[in-house]
Amino acid sequence: QSALTQPASVSGSPGQSITISCTGTSSDVENYDLVSWFQQHPGKAPKLLISEVTKRPSGVSSRFSGSKSGDTASLTISGLQPEDEADYYCCSYAGSSTWVFGGGTKVTVL
Amino acid sequence: EVQLVQSGAEVKKPGESLRISCTGSDYTFVNSWISWVRQVPGKGLEWMGRIDPSDSYTTYSPSFQGHVTISADKSISTAYLHWSSLKASDTAFYFCARHPPKAVIGVDFWGRGTLVTVSS
Numbered sequence: 001q002s003a004l005t006q007p008a009s010v011s012g013s014p015g016q017s018i019t020i021s022c023t024g025t026s027s028d029v030e031n032y033d034l035v036s037w038f039q040q041h042p043g044k045a046p047k048l049l050i051s052e053v054t055k056r057p058s059g060v061s062s063r064f065s066g067s068k069s070g071d072t073a074s075l076t077i078s079g080l081q082p083e084d085e086a087d088y089y090c091c092s093y094a095g096s097s098t099w100v101f102g103g104g105t106k107v108t109v110l
Numbered sequence: 111e112v113q114l115v116q117s118g119a120e121v122k123k124p125g126e127s128l129r130i131s132c133t134g135s136d137y138t139f140v141n142s143w144i145s146w147v148r149q150v151p152g153k154g155l156e157w158m159g160r161i162d163p164s165d166s167y168t169t170y171s172p173s174f175q176g177h178v179t180i181s182a183d184k185s186i187s188t189a190y191l192h193w194s195s196l197k198a199s200d201t202a203f204y205f206c207a208r209h210p211p212k213a214v215i216g217v218d219f220w221g222r223g224t225l226v227t228v229s230s
Contacts (some may be wrong), residue, residue: 006197046207091216101154
């Protein structure tokens with residue numbers, strides 16, 4: 001059960017759109033539409049942004065959207081804002097009631 | 111709103127035992143699995159394992175199987191993470207997180223975390 005692969009860092013200017021990828025295997029991302037995305041600011045608990053690949057919980061900005069193709073899931077942040085600067089993690093169901101996280105991506109707003 | 115209240119920070123010596131807790135409120139505790147997640151300072155999130163509080167059935171990541179024990183007391187809506195013999199490498203933040211009632215969906219609400227420091 002290896003960690004999902006995310007880019008270490010992604011950056012963008014305010015107002016731009018950025019996309020964070022999350023690559024897994026046929027045992028996790030590819031096999032289940034059960035990928036979640038979390039945002040974590042320094043010193044804080046993670047916050048759910050997206051569940052089940054594309055579903056946005058109540059209260060989460062529509063600027064955050066998720067998608068998946070094959071073994072890779074993606075999180076897109078549109079209209080990048082300074083408060084979006086944080087760490088982002090994907091997480092996938094991996095079967096047999098187990099889950100696996102990605103290594104995390106640091107988003108910098110230039 | 112769903113709340114998960116975790117126990118306070120701990121400082122322990124190698125070889126000591128420890129149990130940290132996570133108490134759920136404002137939802138039906140037995141209807142939702144609880145997962146534990148480790149975060150070494152400055153590093154990423156690692157899923158450790160989960161428990162079904164209704165029957166205490168557990169599953170673990172292979173990376174943590176045998177190193178920690180997850181338990182729950184449904185009568186007081188509390189889940190636990192237990193070490194019998196701590197190592198310095200166990201120094202980390204530990205988060206509990208709740209799965210929505212449709213269990214295989216990933217977690218939604220998180221506790222604030224418990225910092226465990228293991229040092230001689």
